[in-house]
Amino acid sequence: MTKASTSQVEVVAGIVQKHKDVSGALLPILHAVQNELGYVPSSAVQVIADGLNLSRADVHGVISFYHYFRSSPPGRHILQICRAESCQAMGSRKLEAHARQSLQVDFNQTTKDGEITLLPVYCLGNCACSPSVRVGDKVYGHVDSEKLDKIVSQLVSGAVEVRQHK
Amino acid sequence: MNKTVPTRIFIPRDTTSCSLGADRVAELVQQTISENELPLQVVRNGSRGLYWLEPMIEVETEAGRIAYGPVTDDCIEDFIASQFWKPNENHPLYLGLTQEIGFLKNQQRLTFARVGVIDPLSIDDYRQQGGFVGLGSALTLSSAEIVSVVTRSGLRGRGGAAFPTGIKWQTVLDTDSEQKYIVCNADEGDSGTYSDRMLMESDPFSLIEGMVIAGIAVGANQGFIYLREEYPLAEEILCKAIEIANEHGYLGNNIAGSNSSFSIDVRIGAGAYICGEETAMLESLEGKRGEVRPKPPLPAIKGLFGQPSVINNVISLASVPIILADGAEAYECYGAGRSRGTLPFQLAGNIKYAGLVELAFGATLRTLLNDFGGGTRTGKSMKAVQVGGPLGAYLPESQWDVALDYEAFVDIGAMLGHGGIVAFDDSVDMSEQARFSMEFCAIESCGKCTPCRIGSVRGVEVIDNICNGESPSQNLQLLNDLCETMTDASLCAMGGMTPFPVRSALQHFAEDFPALDKS
Missing domain, CATH: 3.10.20.600 (Ubiquitin-like (UB roll))
Incomplete structure (x- = not known):
C-alpha cells in the first residue's frame, strides 16, 4: 500500500469512527469522505464496510448508485451544467455543446490540464434564470456561451475564489 | 445624523439572487456604508420571487419598502453613486413600493407571506411576522384536534401527489408505536421547481415550526429533512436556523415550555432524482441505494427504520403553521x-x-x-x-x-x-423533448422494476427510429405499447408517468415528428 493511500485509509477510518453510530450512517460517511478527499477511493470501501458491519458489495452498491459519489479524483474545479427542461427551454443544449467543444471533454471527463471536470446535473433549482451552471457551491444564472467562457477563464486563471462545501 | 435607527436596506441572499450577483451588490453597498459612515444597515433577506428584477434592492421608508431592480453588475457603481437610499423616483431602476408591484400584489401569499420580507435567520423577525403563533395554538390542542384542523383545512401533499395531509397524519397517529418520525422531503428535483429551496432559504423557521407541530400531532419526537445536495445554501441556512431554534427552545426538550420534545436532523442526498419518491428517500435515509419499495406497507405504518412515519413535502409542512394560527376555515376558503x-x-x-x-x-x-x-x-x-x-x-x-x-x-x-x-x-423541437423524457428516465431509474429500467432505454431507441424514418408507423405502435406497459406496470411514478410527456408531445405536436406524417 502506498503512503498516500495509507493516509487516506486513516482519514476514512476517522470519519467512520465519528459517524458510525448515527442511524443510516452510510450516506453521511460517504459525504464526509468525499468532502475530505474529493472522491471515495476504492481503499475506503473495506474500511467503511468493516465499520458499519456491511459487505463490500453493499458499500460499493451505494457508491455506484448515486451520481454524486465519485470513485476517482476530479479536476481542480467541478463545472456542472444543468441539462433539465427549464434550461433546455433557454438554450442549454447549445451551451452544453459549447462547453464540450471548448473544454475538449465530454460529460464526466476532466480537461487534460486537470483543471475542470465537466458534469451534467438535472436541475439546480435555479429555473427562473435558466440556463444555469454551478462551480463548487456557486450557481450562475442566465449563462450563455460567452458568460461560460468568462467563468471558465476566471477559474483557470484563479481569479475567482470558489467557496467549497463544508 | 440620527444615530438611533439606521435605515434598513434589503439585499436578497437566496441562491437565485446570488446567481445574478446579489452578493457583490451587498458587498459594494456595505463598503460604501462603512467608508462614508452612512446611517444605513444592510439586511440580507430572502427573495420576493420577482426574479427578472433580481438583484432587487429594497429601502425601508415611512410609506413602506421601496424597490429598485435589477441592480446588475454593470450598473451597480452608478446605482450606488446615485444615493439610492434617498428614495429617487426618477432613477431608471426605481420600482416604487414593493407591495404595489402588480406581480406581487395580485398574489395570495399565505405560505410565502414572510418570504423575502424577513431576514431568514432572525427569529425576532419571524416572531414579529406571526411566527410560532401556530405552534402556540397547537400546544393548546390535543393530538387528535391538531390532526382534525389539518384535515379540515383541505391541505393536500404539495410535493405533487396531492394526498390529503390530515389523513396521512391520522394514520400515523393511530399507530401505537413508541418511535415515530416526521420526514420532510426536500429533494426538490423537478425541473422548473424551486419553491422548496426559496422557502428554506428565505423562511426556514416556518418549516421547522411545521415539523414541530406535525411531531406533536402524531407523537413523533424526531424529524429528518432529506435535502438535495444541489442546494448547498439551503443546507447552510437551514442548519443555522435549526441551531437558533434549539437555542430558543423551539426544538429540543420541553418545546416552548411544554412537555413535548422534538429534534431535527438534516440529511443530504447524493444527486439521485428518484430519491424524491418517498420510499426511495426512506431507503436513502437508511443508508441504502435509493430503490423504490413496493407499497403496502404504507410508510405511515411502516416507514423510516420500519417505524410509522409522516412524509411531507417542504411546502406542505410550512403551510401547517398558518393553518393552525388562522384556523382550518381560513385556509379552506381559498x-x-x-x-x-x-x-x-x-x-x-x-x-x-x-x-x-x-x-x-x-x-x-x-x-x-x-x-x-x-x-x-x-x-x-x-x-x-x-x-x-x-x-x-x-x-x-x-x-x-x-x-x-x-x-x-x-x-x-x-x-x-x-x-x-x-x-x-416556438423554437422547441418536441421530438427532442419526448426523447429527453425517456433519456432522463433511463438515467434516473432506480432499476428496481423492469418497465422503467429497460422500457426507458428502449423508449429512447424507438423514438430515435421514428425520427430517423425507420418504419415510423410500426415503431409508433411499439412506442404506444411500451408507454402502456410503463404506465401500467411500473412500481412508482418515475416509470409510470414518463409516458405522459412523451405521449403528449406525440398527440399535440405531431408536426415535430415529420416522419410519421409521411408514413
Whole structure:
C-alpha cells in the first residue's frame, strides 16, 4: 500500500469512527469522505464496510448508485451544467455543446490540464434564470456561451475564489 | 445624523439572487456604508420571487419598502453613486413600493407571506411576522384536534401527489408505536421547481415550526429533512436556523415550555432524482441505494427504520403553521373544487417574468402564463408548457384555459405536481423533448422494476427510429405499447408517468415528428 493511500485509509477510518453510530450512517460517511478527499477511493470501501458491519458489495452498491459519489479524483474545479427542461427551454443544449467543444471533454471527463471536470446535473433549482451552471457551491444564472467562457477563464486563471462545501 | 435607527436596506441572499450577483451588490453597498459612515444597515433577506428584477434592492421608508431592480453588475457603481437610499423616483431602476408591484400584489401569499420580507435567520423577525403563533395554538390542542384542523383545512401533499395531509397524519397517529418520525422531503428535483429551496432559504423557521407541530400531532419526537445536495445554501441556512431554534427552545426538550420534545436532523442526498419518491428517500435515509419499495406497507405504518412515519413535502409542512394560527376555515376558503388553499406556482424556462406566484387554486394556466408571466422571454410565440416537472405532460395552447386545480389537470391527462411551469417558445423541437423524457428516465431509474429500467432505454431507441424514418408507423405502435406497459406496470411514478410527456408531445405536436406524417 502506498503512503498516500495509507493516509487516506486513516482519514476514512476517522470519519467512520465519528459517524458510525448515527442511524443510516452510510450516506453521511460517504459525504464526509468525499468532502475530505474529493472522491471515495476504492481503499475506503473495506474500511467503511468493516465499520458499519456491511459487505463490500453493499458499500460499493451505494457508491455506484448515486451520481454524486465519485470513485476517482476530479479536476481542480467541478463545472456542472444543468441539462433539465427549464434550461433546455433557454438554450442549454447549445451551451452544453459549447462547453464540450471548448473544454475538449465530454460529460464526466476532466480537461487534460486537470483543471475542470465537466458534469451534467438535472436541475439546480435555479429555473427562473435558466440556463444555469454551478462551480463548487456557486450557481450562475442566465449563462450563455460567452458568460461560460468568462467563468471558465476566471477559474483557470484563479481569479475567482470558489467557496467549497463544508 | 440620527444615530438611533439606521435605515434598513434589503439585499436578497437566496441562491437565485446570488446567481445574478446579489452578493457583490451587498458587498459594494456595505463598503460604501462603512467608508462614508452612512446611517444605513444592510439586511440580507430572502427573495420576493420577482426574479427578472433580481438583484432587487429594497429601502425601508415611512410609506413602506421601496424597490429598485435589477441592480446588475454593470450598473451597480452608478446605482450606488446615485444615493439610492434617498428614495429617487426618477432613477431608471426605481420600482416604487414593493407591495404595489402588480406581480406581487395580485398574489395570495399565505405560505410565502414572510418570504423575502424577513431576514431568514432572525427569529425576532419571524416572531414579529406571526411566527410560532401556530405552534402556540397547537400546544393548546390535543393530538387528535391538531390532526382534525389539518384535515379540515383541505391541505393536500404539495410535493405533487396531492394526498390529503390530515389523513396521512391520522394514520400515523393511530399507530401505537413508541418511535415515530416526521420526514420532510426536500429533494426538490423537478425541473422548473424551486419553491422548496426559496422557502428554506428565505423562511426556514416556518418549516421547522411545521415539523414541530406535525411531531406533536402524531407523537413523533424526531424529524429528518432529506435535502438535495444541489442546494448547498439551503443546507447552510437551514442548519443555522435549526441551531437558533434549539437555542430558543423551539426544538429540543420541553418545546416552548411544554412537555413535548422534538429534534431535527438534516440529511443530504447524493444527486439521485428518484430519491424524491418517498420510499426511495426512506431507503436513502437508511443508508441504502435509493430503490423504490413496493407499497403496502404504507410508510405511515411502516416507514423510516420500519417505524410509522409522516412524509411531507417542504411546502406542505410550512403551510401547517398558518393553518393552525388562522384556523382550518381560513385556509379552506381559498381554492376550487377539492383543491383547497394556495399553491406556490413557479414560472420557469422561457418566460419573461419568471418567478414565484402563490395563488389560490382555480385560476387558469393562461392567467399565469400571460398576466403574470408576460409571455416568453425571447419574445417569440409560446408553443408548449410543461407543468409538474419531467413527468408532467406538455400542454399546447388549446389546453391553457384549464383551471389550476388537481382534478382539472388529471382530467386532461396532466398533473399539477409541485407547481413548476416550464414554458417553451416556438423554437422547441418536441421530438427532442419526448426523447429527453425517456433519456432522463433511463438515467434516473432506480432499476428496481423492469418497465422503467429497460422500457426507458428502449423508449429512447424507438423514438430515435421514428425520427430517423425507420418504419415510423410500426415503431409508433411499439412506442404506444411500451408507454402502456410503463404506465401500467411500473412500481412508482418515475416509470409510470414518463409516458405522459412523451405521449403528449406525440398527440399535440405531431408536426415535430415529420416522419410519421409521411408514413
